[in-house]
Amino acid sequence: MSDEKKKEEAKYLFNVPKSDFSRWYEEILEKADIIDKRYPVKGMLVWKPYGFKALKLMRRIMEELLDKYGHQEAYFPALIPEEVFEKERDFLEGFSGETFVVEGTLTKKLGRRLLLRPTSETVMYYMFSQWITSHRDLPLKIYQTVNVFRYETEHTRPIIRVREIMNFIEAHTAHATPEEAEAQIKEGIQIYKKFFDRLCLAYVILRTPKWDTFAGAEYNYDFFTLMPDGRAIEMGSVINLGQKFAKAFDIKYMKPDGTYEYVYQTCYGVSERALAITISIHGDDRGIIFPSEIAPIQVIIVPVIFKGEQEDVMKKCLRLRDELSKHFRVEVDLSEKTPGYKYYYWEMKGVPVRLEIGPREVKNYEVTVVRRDTGEKRRVPDSALVEEIKRTLEDIDRNLRKKAEEFLMSSIREVSSLEEVLAHMNGTLIKVPWCGDDDCGMKIEERTGLKALGYDPEEECKRDCVICRRPGKYYLWIGNKY
Ligand SMILES: [Zn+2]
Known part of the structure; x- marks a missing residue:
């Protein structure tokens, strides 16, 4: 490898200390191929395949949890007629300043205004009022994963504060009694705990004071954590809507005794912000550290090639890739770059486990296993590799969770x-x-x-x-x- 080539490679390495968090955050998102900020609308991002994969894995965790707790997935339109949006007054006031309006096409005025959903309460509840007629229709637990649009007036920040939230997982429920709605709030909190636990994040759960309560709600609980720059960030909200929307949208059901009552509602949502927080909390000076469940690649195999022994090394790398891919998301780095560069590169991208395979590993029927969080290396016999990787991934998750917990508690x-x-x-x-x-x-x-x-x-x-x-x-x- 020529010095020139090494110099060339050095240019692509990530080199921002995490103590300079703002810059670290902005740069790692682009260097690690999470997003591309160059799209010419402020607060709207392009997601690159690697980042999108992580997001999809994260989304799958939440959707699995919602399914498991008896929610059903549905889809509701993005555009809301103005008269539907205006039905609940607090909600209208809370969101009117940040809701985009569609007034027509390039050549034609529509004559009515359609609003781009900033969140889907009004869209869904318009339909709920038609779906719910009897106590037998309750509880109703629906969710959808969609993009929502908010004209943020504060400084936008990639993924964290954007104008198109593109992975909003919003759940909405309706119940016969306030007690059932209250129990649903507890269930929502339970679901979010499980979700954030699987991302290895630490959090506190706080009830929002009255003057900050979600527009149109009775009360809400927010999950908070502390970012590396010492600022608190909201991770997700669980909201008790009481009967406010039910009254505004006329969502009534007939009780067994033949009388009618308005339903009691809750809603809760998380977004891609959870991924931004995961990246921010766990990362270090070298780049991202993904917890195992959302790592787009869990195991990267790097061949360490010397002249003449290339063939055996490559053969082993490819064989291992095929075997391990039955258990993990795994890839081999077959590019021309130096092994040293590849190590840095995949560390920067947050891959939890790296396998190094050279002539020695071939000869000894072993693999060198390196973990991303501590850098610890160990040589593992081929026959024990699957178990060792499983154990290492669990251990990394445990370590990330512990560090996140310590950081939050000590603050x-x-x-x-x-x-x-x-x-x-x-x-x-x-x-x-x-x-x-x-x-x-x-x-x-x-x-x-x-x-x-x-x-x-x-x-x-x-x-x-x-x-x-x-x-x-x-x-x-x-x-x-x-
Ligand atoms: Zn006082």
Whole structure:
């Protein structure tokens, strides 16, 4: 290998420390072929095959969970007549500023306005009112995976804050009683826990304070985690809609006694943002580290070739690829590049396990196995390889989960006064004693300049409210927020 070629290869290596997170994030998404930002509409991204594969694997986890918990997949149109969109007033107010409008074609005015879904409540509930007539139609649990459009006024950021959310997995349910809706909220939270656990992420689950509640909802719970730059990010929401939409859309059912009642509704959604968070949390200076379930390639085989022994090495690589592909997503890197370059390249792309195969491995009937998260190398007999890879993938997942958990837990601070908040402004989630009144809560936001994330209704607060000094009821969690 000539020096020139090595220099040429070096150009393609990823070289941004994760401590410079903003730049790390922007660059790794493109270097690792997750997305391409060059499409000329702000906040709308092109997904490249490698990134799309990871997304599809992630989506499959959620859809499997929703199926398992008795939801049915359906599809509803992207365009909403204005009169349907306007039916629920809080919802209208919440979304009117960010909803795109279609007024006609290039040559023709339509005479009516159609809105591009920013989320599908109104589309679905228009139909729910026609589907639900009897108590026998309940519960109804529907989901769809679609793109939704929001004219974000804040700074867009690739995948995290976009104007076309292209992988919105939204579930919507309708129930006969408030108790059943309440139980559904618990189930939704359960589903999300399982989902994020499988992505090896850590999170806190907080009830949103009243002044920030989802438009048209009674209350909602949000999953939050902390990004490497110390800012809190919302991962997903589970929302109790009560009867607000049911009344607006006239979704009624006949009870066994012949009287009618409005249904009780819930909805919950996650998007490709979960992938952005997974990449951000687990990655390191070398690039992405994918948890095993969503790694587009789980095992990469790199031939280490010396002159004259090429044939045996290649033969073994290809044989192993065929055998291992019965158990894993596996590829062989057959390109002309140096082994060193290939190591960096596949590390950058986040492949959890690398197999190195050279003449020594051929001669000894073994394989050198390298794990992405720790860099640890071990030589494994051919006969034990499948088991060893399985074990290594599980171990990597465990390690990623543990690190994510440690990072989040070590970033939580409990304070007893506003002054103390100011000492912990950077990179933390702060728990502030709070009496539970909206006024005090909003004052906490105002005086600290931080955003309220929510509170845990189950957690008792033994200190006094930092604003009014009456006994605290909850801890209000605050932080810098995406
Ligand atoms: Zn207070």
